[in-house]
Amino acid sequence: MASIFRFKQFEVDQSNCAMKINTDGVLLASLVDTDGARRMLDVGTGTGVIALMLAQRMIDSQVEAVEIDELAAAMASRNFNNSIFKDRLVLHATAFQHLQISDPYDLIVSNPPFYTDSLHNPDVRKKLARHTDLDFFRELLQFASSYLTSKGKIVLILPTQLAETVMALAVEHRLYRTAEIEISSFVGDPVIRKIVTFERMPTAMVDRREFVIYKSRGVYSESYKNALAPYFLAF
Numbered sequence: 001m002a003s004i005f006r007f008k009q010f011e012v013d014q015s016n017c018a019m020k021i022n023t024d025g026v027l028l029a030s031l032v033d034t035d036g037a038r039r040m041l042d043v044g045t046g047t048g049v050i051a052l053m054l055a056q057r058m059i060d061s062q063v064e065a066v067e068i069d070e071l072a073a074a075m076a077s078r079n080f081n082n083s084i085f086k087d088r089l090v091l092h093a094t095a096f097q098h099l100q101i102s103d104p105y106d107l108i109v110s111n112p113p114f115y116t117d118s119l120h121n122p123d124v125r126k127k128l129a130r131h132t133d134l135d136f137f138r139e140l141l142q143f144a145s146s147y148l149t150s151k152g153k154i155v156l157i158l159p160t161q162l163a164e165t166v167m168a169l170a171v172e173h174r175l176y177r178t179a180e181i182e183i184s185s186f187v188g189d190p191v192i193r194k195i196v197t198f199e200r201m202p203t204a205m206v207d208r209r210e211f212v213i214y215k216s217r218g219v220y221s222e223s224y225k226n227a228l229a230p231y232f233l234a235f
Helices: 023-031 049-057 070-081 124-130 134-147 160-172 222-228
Strands: 004-006 011-013 039-043 062-066 089-092 105-110 148-159 176-184 193-199 207-212 214-216
Touching: 011 070, 023 049, 023 148, 023 193, 023 222, 039 049, 049 062, 049 070, 049 089, 070 089, 105 134, 134 148, 134 160, 148 160, 160 176, 160 193, 207 222
Parallel strands: 039 062, 039 105, 062 089, 105 148, 176 207
Antiparallel strands: 004 011, 148 193, 176 193
């Protein structure tokens, strides 16, 4: 993969980032409900691509991003500073647990680590970026419970099996699933990811919808192209 990924309104240098731009991240940024979100936080920003996409979507917003990996944080900071949105982007090179919060967030998003079963990745930085245990999610949900506005949301993209576990953990922190996007590769295929929205108030009916990435092998669906058209040069 090329070290520079060019979008319509910005570019992302990912040469020093352990986890490169991926489908999960760009789908989260393009599909998350941002209505009313003026103050947003991207947890584990990596290259900074999610924060940059959110800044493009919401022109009156302030987007903060937090990244614990020093090299990735430096790269994200440069990507922010090289963008036309630099005045609305802030990078915190630390763990989210160490943030000093002055004002609550309307929206917290994360494309989090999700390999909870094993720590056998030999690349230490990739291990840090993609391996975790459930304590990460407990702490993230506790953070959201403490620092979301009264109508704020935390939105995560998760593998299907892990999503069920995280939903149960969220309830312990008085956060409730209110919306869910089920992502599959092709029509009729199993769901491989879920974009799950949690809020403080439960809803009588969860807003569910499906999203299919491919129309046929090697051909993106219209839904995928429409979602990424504001960002990807290819569309």
